[in-house]
Amino acid sequence: MTQTGTGDRVVRVVDATLPSGDRTDLWLAGGRFVAPAGHADETVDASGLIALPGLVDLHTHLREPGFEQSETVLTGTRAAAAGGFTAVFAMANTLPVQDTAGVVEQVQSLGERSGYATVRPIGAVTVGLAGERLAEIGAMATSRAEVRVFSDDGYCVHDPLLMRRALEYVKTFGGVIAQHAQDPRLTEDAQMHEGEVSARLGLAGWPAVAEESIIARDVLLAEHVGARLHICHVSTAGSVDVIRWAKARGIAVTAEATPHHLLLTHELAETYDARYKVNPPLRRAEDVEALRAGLVDGTIDIIATDHAPHPTEHKECAWAEAANGMVGLESALSVVQAAMVDTGLLGWQDVARVMSAAPARIGGLRGYGRAFGIGEPAQLTLVDPSVKRDFATSDLRGRSVNSPYLGRELPGRVEHVWHAGVRTVAGGGLVETLGSVD
């Protein structure tokens, strides 16, 4: 692939507002940020727009290979671009599972061909996500895909000995285990957060302790073996407390929260609309508050979408029969603006950190360390925070429409995106043909 980006063309982004609040022009050429060049082949008016470093999602389900009726690498990265993302980490629960060098290299290649965003495959921790024996972690790490993040997401690595071994083993390759913290026995048949609403609806509950107990165990294991641990989609106030305690103790743990857990609560299950069914489930308002506070004080390091596309027939059915998961790439930045920025909890510099620099650092993704730096790859997202819109299926650019935000008013809109200098979004619309990419 020749990702020449803007090629020799020089693009001048005029009067953008940096996350710091400073206003400046940004110059792009040859796929990189360059020094002001005097002459520009193209100018883009960015007055009133916030310039963010290209967003990075550490937790995306691209579904290919195996579940192409839900999403493909191409459709998923188009959704990512529409949401302002320039890199996504693709979860391992494909079919075949991303548990060998061959499969992760395939996903890597599909990503390179798409051109809309960098795709970094996540490797499975255990063969077939079965939780029984370690997958070929070394082969995946040394493959062309250079996997650094390993996860059985969707399933918890619940066997404590296997988890210990995985934590130890990935140290060899500078990797990290991303744990889906869910005690399987405590969540058998679980349908939603265990609380007043689940009691009333008679739906089997998913107790907070099933997440918190695994996190507590795993931070202690990580401390014991001196390994890095990442916690996927933290959803409860108790989990935030445990992680805060672990960080204070110096344990090398990082954690993510999803946009939906920062905005939505379990009462939505009363509608029996399966678009609100997700794992871990939507929880109480108190949990939402605790997650927001955790993001503010750094206990939660990053936002990750857990973008989980499903075909309509897996959502248009009784709640207990419906699949878990919601699409989130296209709405993530707007939801974060609603939950964190418009509430005054985070500034745009924090957003740049939790949605770009920090996830890139945790995932070992290069090129995101010096945002807008001269000579750095031109990963750039321009967002208009003043827009309000009723989120609609026309805002979804992936293959599935299982978004919980349809019909809900959300702030902000992604106006322009460059991925390594290649324009993927222009004037609020996805660029259909990426001209400079093979």
Add this chain to the structure above:
Amino acid sequence: MRHLLTTQTLPRDAAIAILDTAEDMAAVSGREVKKLPTLRGRTVVNLFVEDSTRTRISFEVAAKRLSADVINFSAKGSSLSKGESLKDTARTLHAMGADGVVIRHPASGAPHTLAHAGWIDAGVVNAGDGAHEHPTQALLDAFTIRRRLHGEASRGQGLDGVTVTIVGDVLHSRVARSNLWLLRTLGAEVRFVAPATLLPYGTASWPVTVGVDLDAAIADGPDVLMMLRIQHERMHAAYFPSEREYARQWGLTDARLARLPARTMVMHPGPMNRGLEISAAAADSPQSTVLDQVANGVSVRMSVLYHLLATGEAS
């Protein structure tokens, strides 16, 4: 009233209207010709995705006594067992012109989805959805209590001040939930008694007193003691150690029956596990309302079908 999905949002006057109409329907059931022409030409579908012969027959008799055409659509041997979705089933019933659908489903919320997803415009009666609700059971229980208390003077009455203790597997019981909301609406005081493993988590805000001691509840002399069925599969899931221990701690044994005031009604939604949650003597005692409940079930379901399908009034 368009649908009957839950008792939680059923207003008091609507509940009493259903009970009062059921009194009229009971009179019909006592006649030689047990039939009204009310629903002639209307089609009622009994959509039983989860098997329940007792409830299905009760609804079938009720609909037939109102002269409706009744179609039984059960899971076994139908397209439902071949993986047809609720949506496709609903659209099929719509295409066939069903006026009312009585649905029993293993999934909580399936009746709600059927009523509100826009797949069908029939009136929907929830005949039991998962561990969520079973509104007609609660209505027939309230009807039975009211009749025992007020006899011929039942019309217009609520259940104000009546004390009802519900014993057993509240966690998995749609009957307990529907009864709680309806009994509270009608003015009764409700108490749940069960091992802590069989009480739902998160009910602190519910309008119910919760306890674990059946003997203490009996000593308080409730007006109604409602025993819930224990499903055999609970025994293997560590909810309690053994059938014997359950019967000893939470069963209505002969000894406990003897300590109950004579006015206390003993209720059970059926089918009973004699010797487990209820002794044979208790089940067959004059205090037992078990057979009344079955008979009243037909009257109450006739009333519900009448209110949903015949009057067309909005709620």
